[in-house]
Each structure stands twice: as C-alpha cells, then as structure tokens.
Amino acid sequence: MISITFEAGGDPEPASAILRTLRVAGAPATFFIDGRWAEANPGLVRQMTSDGHEIGNHGYSHHDWTELGEEEIRADLEATERVVQSLVPSLPKPWARPPYGAVDARVLQILEGAGYHAIYRDAVDGGHWPGETTVASIRQRSIDSAIEGAVIVFHTNSMATATVLPEVISYLSSCGLQLCTLSELVPGPSPRLVLHPDFADLEIKTGYIRPRAGGRWRSLNLLELGAAYKREPNLLQGVAESGGASLELLTGDPYKPFEMPATGRDGHLLVLAGELRCHFTASSGEELATVLARPGDLVLWPRGTGARLACSKRWTGALLHSTIGGRGG
Numbered sequence: 064m065i066s067i068t069f070e071a072g073g074d075p076e077p078a079s080a081i082l083r084t085l086r087v088a089g090a091p092a093t094f095f096i097d098g099r100w101a102e103a104n105p106g107l108v109r110q111m112t113s114d115g116h117e118i119g120n121h122g123y124s125h126h127d128w129t130e131l132g133e134e135e136i137r138a139d140l141e142a143t144e145r146v147v148q149s150l151v152p153s154l155p156k157p158w159a160r161p162p163y164g165a166v167d168a169r170v171l172q173i174l175e176g177a178g179y180h181a182i183y184r185d186a187v188d189g190g191h192w193p194g195e196t197t198v199a200s201i202r203q204r205s206i207d208s209a210i211e212g213a214v215i216v217f218h219t220n221s222m223a224t225a226t227v228l229p230e231v232i233s234y235l236s237s238c239g240l241q242l243c244t245l246s247e248l249v250p251g252p253s254p255r256l257v258l259h260p261d262f263a264d265l266e267i268k269t270g271y272i273r274p275r276a277g278g279r280w281r282s283l284n285l286l287e288l289g290a291a292y293k294r295e296p297n298l299l300q301g302v303a304e305s306g307g308a309s310l311e312l313l314t315g316d317p318y319k320p321f322e323m324p325a326t327g328r329d330g331h332l333l334v335l336a337g338e339l340r341c342h343f344t345a346s347s348g349e350e351l352a353t354v355l356a357r358p359g360d361l362v363l364w365p366r367g368t369g370a371r372l373a374c375s376k377r378w379t380g381a382l383l384h385s386t387i388g389g390r391g392g
C-alpha cells in the first residue's frame with residue numbers, strides 16, 4: 064500500500080482537475096486543509112469528502128508552529144477545525160502537516176495532546192528539491208518515492224501536478240501498489256521518513272527554511288536523503304550545486320570498490336553510515352595511504368590523489384567537490 068497526500072492551499076484551479084483524476088481512478092487520498100483556503104473554496108472541500116478522501120489539518124494562518132506558544136498552536140488548529148466542520152460532517156483529524164515542515168519535540172507533544180499525529184514529507188512538486196520543478200521532475204520524484212508504505216506529498220495549486228497525476232497513478236498501479244489514505248496505511252507513517260537501519264539509532268533533527276526574501280530556498284537533510292530505499296550503489300547522485308561546488312550522495316557496493324580518479328581539486332567525503340576503507344594513490348599509481356572511515360568521519364584527499372573506496376557492507380557518504388575548472392574529488 065502507498066498513500067498520496069495533498070497540501071490544499073493557493074490557486075484552487077488545479078484542485079478541480081486533481082479531484083477529477085482521483086475520482087476517475089477510484090484513488091483515495093489525504094488532503095491537508097489550510098483553513099483560509101477552505102473558507103474561500105467550500106465546494107472543493109465538500110467534493111473531497113464526497114469522493115471519500117480523508118481531511119487533515121494544515122493550520123489556519125500558515126504560521127511557523129515552532130515560534131508559537133501552546134495556546135496559539137491549539138487556536139490555529141481549532142480555527143481550521145471550525146471551518147471544516149461547518150462544511151462537512153467531520154473534523155480534520157487525526158493528521159496534521161506543519162506549515163514549512165517546522166516541527167520539534169514540543170510541537171509534536173502539543174499536537175498529540177490535541178489529538179493529532181504529525182506528518183511531514185518534502186512535496187515532490189515543491190521547491191525543496193535541486194533543479195526546477197517541472198512535469199518531468201515531478202514524475203521522476205514520484206517514481207523514485209514509489210515504495211511500499213511510502214507517503215508522497217503534492218500541492219493542489221500545482222498545474223504541473225494536475226497534468227502528471229494520471230500518469231503517476233497509472234505507474235503506481237502497474238507496480239502493484241494500492242493507493243490508500245494515511246489512516247489506512249499499515250504500519251502508520253512516522254512524522255518524517257522511516258530511516259534505513261543504518262540510521263535507526265541516530266537522533267535526527269527536522270530541518271526547514273522559512274524564507275524572508277525571494278529566491279529558491281531549501282534545506283537538505285543528508286541523513287534522510289542517504290537513507291533512500293532505492294539508492295543504487297556506486298552511482299553518484301547530485302543533490303545540490305552552489306557557488307561553484309557540487310554536493311553528491313554515494314552508496315558503496317560491498318562487492319565492487321568505487322574508483323575516484325586523481326584530479327586537480329581537493330576531495331571531501333562525509334561518511335553518513337557504514338564503514339569503508341579509503342585507499343589513496345598518486346597519479347603515478349604509487350600507493351600513498353589507507354584510511355578507515357566510520358560514520359561522522361570527514362575524509363580529505365588532496366588534489367592529484369586518486370581514491371579507491373572499498374567496504375564489507377553498504378555505506379553512504381556525501382561527496383563535496385568543486386565544479387569550477389573540471390570535476391573535483
């Protein structure tokens with residue numbers, strides 16, 4: 064089973080097409096309702112429940128809950144509850160999606176006390192991801208997220224989402240995945256991603272950015288990115304580029320070492336999980352050193368030095384290199 068969810072706010076026009084696609088496909092979903100949006104679009108809220116979709120709470124004023132007091136958070140939730148209940152015979156419970164993904168231990172405790180389970184994922188049609196958000200990128204992110212028990216998040220104000228949704232639903236069905244609401248998902252979803260076993264013992268803080276100026280802002284939780292279930296070994300995956308530097312994720316294959324050729328740039332590798340041996344060689348082929356790297360270790364090898372990364376089990380690391388004047392690492 065897999066759950067697709069929507070953050071309902073902004074331009075209402077794509078929402079009608081999204082609901083029509085779900086109705087034709089017989090696909091249930093969970094919609095997180097912005098209270099002000101519900102007041103302005105009562106017909107769409109009624110259509111959601113009439114079609115059998117589940118309603119969740121996205122707050123009323125889109126405030127950062129980590130900056131509000133307990134009573135203010137409760138008031139924000141209850142304002143949306145009143146709007147929704149005035150339109151349909153149900154409350155937007157038990158699911159709450161924090162605006163901006165801003166959630167901490169205190170907010171989680173307040174939500175639980177108010178009868179909610181928090182859930183947050185980076186929307187596949189949002190601006191958190193590297194590169195531009197297009198029909199093609201939404202399609203690919205949806206496919207990459209399509210694993211059993213997953214939660215995929217979209218926005219109802221995205222026309223690109225409305226365009227690609229029929230294809231996404233068809234793909235999920237072809238994979239043998241059954242669409243369901245969050246409440247039907249077994250086991251129930253965690254507030255954020257379920258971590259790979261390599262990360263299970265790590266305390267991971269939720270990161271988010273609340274923009275105060277225009278531009279593309281995003282936060283990247285490398286531990287969560289590194290825990291992707293479908294990550295192919297020995298394949299560099301770019302996650303961000305900025306200021307002439309590129310950040311990539313790499314998962315090691317225990318049966319085949321990864322070779323990094325010598326270049327004119329320094330290489331930096333942060334080990335996120337697992338253990339590996341880094342064998343360094345000069346451009347002449349002379350063996351220089353071997354470093355044993357464990358989680359949290361930052362490995363540096365200077366320009367003109369090649370690296371052979373070998374391991375006895377899967378490992379994940381973040382590679383930072385310069386993109387100016389040729390590939391680094």
